[in-house]
Amino acid sequence: AEIAWGKKTACIAICDITRPVPNEMILRPVLRTLEEAGIVRRDITILVATGLHRPNLGAELVEMVGRDIADNYRIENHYGQELSQHTYLGQSPRGVPIWIDTRFVQAELKITTGLIEPHLMAGFSGGRKLICPGIAALETIKVWHGPEFLEHPKADCGILDGNPVHEENTWIARRTGCDFIVNVVIDSERRPLKWVAGDMEAAFLEGVQFVKEVVRDTVAEPVDIVVTSSAGYPLDTTFYQSVKGMTGALPIVKQGGTIIIAASLSEGIGSPQFEQLFREHDNLELFVERILGKDYFLMDQWQLEELAKVRRKAKVKMVSGGIAPEVLAGLFVEPATSVEAAVAASLAEYGPDARIAVIPKGPYVLAQVA
Template sequence: MDPCVELLFGRGTKKVRLPEFVTPTVIRKPKMPVRYDCEKAVRSALSADGSSGNASSGGSANRVSLVEVAKNANSACLAICDITRPVPNHLFLRPAIEILLDAGIDHKAITVLVATGLHRPNEGEELRELVGDDWVFDHVRVVNHFATSDDDHLDLGITPTRRVPVKIDRRFVQADLRIATGLVEPHFMAGYSGGRKVVAPGLAHADTIRTFHNHAFMSDPAAANCNLDGNPLHEEQLEIIRMIGGAYAINTVIDEERNLSFINFGEITTSHREAVKFVQRYCRAPVPHEFEIVVTSGAGYPLDQTYYQSVKGMVGAIDILKLGGDLFIVSECAEGLGSDAYRRAQQQLVSLGEEAFLQVLQRQRKADIDQWQSQMQTKASSKARIHLLSTLPRESFPLTGVNMYDDVNEFERSIASAALGKQHIAVIPEGPYVIPYVSDATE
C-alpha cells in the first residue's frame, strides 16, 4: 500500500507520508451521482418539470417553478454565498436571472447580494471569480452585504423563544422575490449550510449574528455537524425566515471533485430539507471504532484560506477521536489567521487559557465578533492534541494555540512519533465536508 495520502490543500493537494507500520482507514463519501448535463439540470430545477435537476431518483412533492413565482414580482434579490464556499454560481445565476428578466422584472430591480455575514467583502477579480459569469455583471447589480452598516438593515423585532434581535439586509427583505442560493454541506454549528443560513447569518446585522453565536448557542450539544433536530441555530434561522415573510432557495450539492450532484428550487425550508435528505446519505461516514490518530484537511480552496475556517476541519473529526488522541490537519491559510477581531479572540484564548476564556464568554449576551470560532476550537482542543501544517507565517504560530508546522517532513515525523505502538490511523482527505461517526455494526 502506498504510504502517502493526498489531502485537499489550497487549490491542489498535499501529499503526506504515513508510517509504514500503521494501517490507514481512509474515510470518503460514497461515490455520488453526477450531472454532466448541468445546463439541463439547472433549467429542469428552475422550471419544476418534475425531475428537480437531480442526478438521483425521486423528487419533491412540493414542486414550485421560478417561472411562475417571478410573474407576480416587480423586484428580486438573489443572495449568494461569499468566497468561502465553492458554490457553482456560474451554473445557475444566469439562467435564474434570465427567467426573472423574461418575467418582466426590470434589470435595475434585480440585485445579486453577496451574503458575507461578518466576513470581509468580495471585490474586484475575486467577486468575478465568485459570480463566475461576466454576463451577470453586465445585466444586474452585484453588491456585498455589510453586517455593521445600520442603515442597510431592517429591524424586524425579536425572536420569541431565545430573544434574538432580527435585523436583516433591507435589499433582501424589501424585494418582492427573495431567493437564497447556496451549497448544502455539513456545518459545524448549524448542522448543514445553505438555505436559511444564507439569510442569517449571511444577510444579518452584527447584532443578530453576535447574539446567536454567543456561548449559550455554541455550547449547546445540538449545535453540531449534520444535526438539525433541536439545533438552536437552525431553529432561530427558521424563525427569522418566518419573520421576513418567507423566501425561496436554489440549493446545490457537489461531489468531492466539485461536480454538480444535485440542484433544486423551491420554498426555502422545504427545498433545503430535500437537499439535506440527499446530501446526508453521502457526507455522514460510519466507522467501526474511535481512533487515537486522525489525519484530515481544511477542505482546500476556498475554505482553507484562513486559520479561522480551518477550525471546521478540526471539529469535523472529533467524533471519531479518542480522548487524549492526536489530530493532524493540513490547511493552507494563504490569507493568514483571519480578521483582526479573530486575532484578538485568539489572543484572548491563548493568554487566558481555555477554561478562563469560556468563563468570560458565558457572561456575554453578545459574543465579540469571531469569538465563536475560538470557542469552537476548544471543542477539538479539549479532546485531542492538534497539529497543523500550513503556510502561516511563524509570527502567527503562537496565536493558533495548537502545534504548528510549516515543513511537511517535520509534520510527518510528528505523525510517526504519535503513532508508535498504535496500528490504526483515520484519514479524511476532504476534511469537514465528510463527517465520520462511530456506528454500531447493527445499525
C-alpha cells in the same frame, strides 16, 4: 416563473467567496426567468451574503458569478457591521434581535441560492443560512452565535433535530420571508451532484437528506490520530475557516488524541477581531468562562469557542506555509513542517499500533463511529 409574475423588484442572495458554489450555473436561468416574467434588469439586485466576512469585489466577483453577470447586473455586498443598512423585524423565540439587510427585506421577490454541506454549528449549510447569518447584522449574529446556542450539545455538525442554532435561524428566515431557493450539493471535484429548488424549508431538507447519504462515513472505533485538511481553496485560506476541518474530525478521534490538519492559510489568521481574540487570551477554558459571563463580546469569538471544543478533546498539529510557525504556536495548535513529520511524531507518542484515520476533505465529510 409563476411567483415572479406581477413583481416589480427582486433580490437574490448568493454565497460569498468562502463557498464553492456554481453561482453562474444557478444565476443564468434564474435571471432569465425573472426578466421573462417582467422584472426589469435594473430592479434585480444580486446580494452577496457575506455575513460578517469581508466584501467580495472586482476579480472575486467575476470568479464567483462569471464576467457576463458581473458586467451586466447589479451586484452588491452585504455589510453586517453597518446596522443602518438593516431593518428590524422583532425578536425570535429565544430572544435574538432580528436585523436583516433592508435590500432583501424590501424586495417584492426574495430568492436565495446556496450550497448544502455539513456545518459545524448549524448542522448543515444552505437554505435558511443565506438569511441568517448571510444577510443579518452583527447585532443578530452575535446573539445567535452566542455561547447559549453554541455550547448546546445538539449545536453540532450533521444535527438538525433539537439544534437551537438551526431552529432559530430557520425561524428568523421564515420571519424575513423567502419565496424561492435554489441549492446545490457538489462532489469532491465541485461538480453539481444534486439540485433542489422551491420552498425554503422543504427543498433544504430534501437536499440535507441527500447529503447525509453521500457524505457520511464511519470507522469501527475511535482512533488515536486523524489526518485531515480544510478541503483546499476557499476554505483553507484563513485559520478561521480551517477550524471547520478540525471540528469534522471530533466524532472519531479519541479523547487525548491528535488531529493533524493541512491548510494553506494564504490570507492569514482571519479578521482583525479574530486576531485580537488570540492576543487577549492565552487559556481557552478561561476564554469560554469569560464569554459565558456575558460581560465580554468580540466579533468572531464563536470560532475560538469552536476551537476550544476541539482542544478539550484533542491536540492539533497544523501544517501550513501561510503562517509562520511561531505565530501558529500562539493559536493553540502545534506547527508541523509536513504531514509526514506530524504523523511520525504522533506515532512516536501513541506507539506503532496507534489507529489512524484520514479525512481528505474535512469540512465536507460526516465522520462517525459505527
